[in-house]
Amino acid sequence: MSLENTYRGYNQAKKPGYDQLITHTDYGTPAGEYLRRYWHPVALSSEVTNTPLEIRILGEDLVIFKTTENKIGLIHKYCTHRRASLVFGKSESKGIRCCYHGWLFSPDGEILETPGEDPESKQAKLVREKFKLGAYPIKEFNGIIFAFMGPPEKIPEFPHYDAYETPYDKRSPYKINYNCNWIQVLDAIMDPVHTAFLHGQSSGIQFSKGFAEVGEIEFYERGTQYLGANIRRIDDNVWVRINELILPNFTQAGSAFAADGTKTKYFGRSSFTRWVVPVDDHHCVAIAWANFGERGDPIEHDNKEGYERIEGGETIDRTFEEKQKSPGDAEAVEGMGSISAHKGEHLMPTDHGIMAYRRHIKKSIKSLQEGIDPQQPKKNGDLIKTYGQDTVLRVPKRNIDDRKFIKSIGSTVMKLQFDTEKMPNKDRDNFIINELSNMEKSGAF
Ligand code: FES
Ligand SMILES: [Fe+2]
Secondary structure, three states, rough: OHHHHHHOOOOOOOOOOOOHHHHHHOOHHHHHHHHHOOOEEEEHHHHHOOOEEEEOOOEEEEEEOOOOOOOOOOOOOOOOOOOOOOHHHEOOOOOOOOEOOOOOEEOOEEEEOOOOOOOHHHOOOOOOHEOOOEEEEEEOOOOOEEEEEOOHHHHHOOOOOOOHHOOOOEEEEEEEEEOOHHHHHHHHHHOOOHHOOOOOOOEEEEOOHHHHHHOOEEEEEEOEEEEEEEEEEEEEEEEEEEEEEEEEOEEEEEOOOOOOOOOOOOEEEEEEEEEEEEEEEEOOOOOOEEEEEOEOOOOOHOHHHHHHHHHHHOOOOOOOOOOOOOOOOOHHHHHHOOOOOHHHHHOOOHHHHHHHHHHHHHHHHHHOOOOOOOOOOEHHHHHEOOOOOOEEEOOOOOOOOHHHHHHHHHHHHHHHHHOOOOOOHHHHHHHHHHHHHHHHHHHHO
């Protein structure tokens, strides 16, 4: 046996490069410009008070605050005068006042007062009239603050997803930070196979026993929507679970704890409605609602530990030993380094979803550079229809190839969702549930 064909350490010691086009998101970078054409969640309502809060989004240092009249401002961190940090500013009724020389800024960036200057000073008047502090439009929705950080003339309609109308008993906003680039965290949603290994085998059972099964994988690409279906046989049941990504960064899946393939479920919806937002090139944040009730996860998980486990299979504040013993998503994606060396990957057929969505983002970035605006999430009928879900049907094995058989069941479940997407949301929801139950009862599969 020749040594050079076995020990390849030296030959492969050079660190592979990474995909710069999709990883860099600061102002002025191609992906940064692309992402700045969408609304993104930036903070939880519960974090925004009269005490200014410093946040970083898309590499920009920002301050978010609430005036004493309850108006929210999302502004550049540094004061227009001599760049003191506005995190040390004071909220007032009309805006935020810089600690250094008392300039007052409105939530939309207007310079309202320059109190240290002579009231008659022409120069101060000119500054107040001509200059502004950088500020971004925000929308507060169900406990999450969204912002649009792109060119104001390009502001899109605030997207309304069907998930906002799903009859969950409770939606709880949560926010989880990651010490790595956004692409690494986003990849996991288009990677249905990792659930079997990371969440079902490597660390024991993080969600439920059924996850350990690899299942049959199918990918669907529909415009800016990417769906990864995982179809598993659990004894006499077939479990169709859909992970979903709507570009650039909206994600859903099925439930974390409520579906394990053993109990019948018709169109159970996602345990989270979530976005992965770049903080800077080396950090990102998942901002989401955890969804509880009959259509989401059991309400007993409505607490910090529950959100963390829904998000990544494990809790966050653990010792290194605990993490090593039982890694979750955070360990898997942060362990790659803060920017993964993509050029050293060996992408497999099961990584199809990852390859496809990354390619799509790159194409949209290039088109934007040529002046073509990226596509916004598409409304179907009344709302943007989504597909993250679990369906578990009782369909025992037949005397045929079971892999093909369960795949065909997966296709039928998906077709039912696609065929009904123009329906008003509520009708669609009921229709799909009824159809699935009828199909199961009548033995249509
Ligand atoms: S630096 Fe803010 S008022 Fe002077
Ligand atoms: Fe995961």
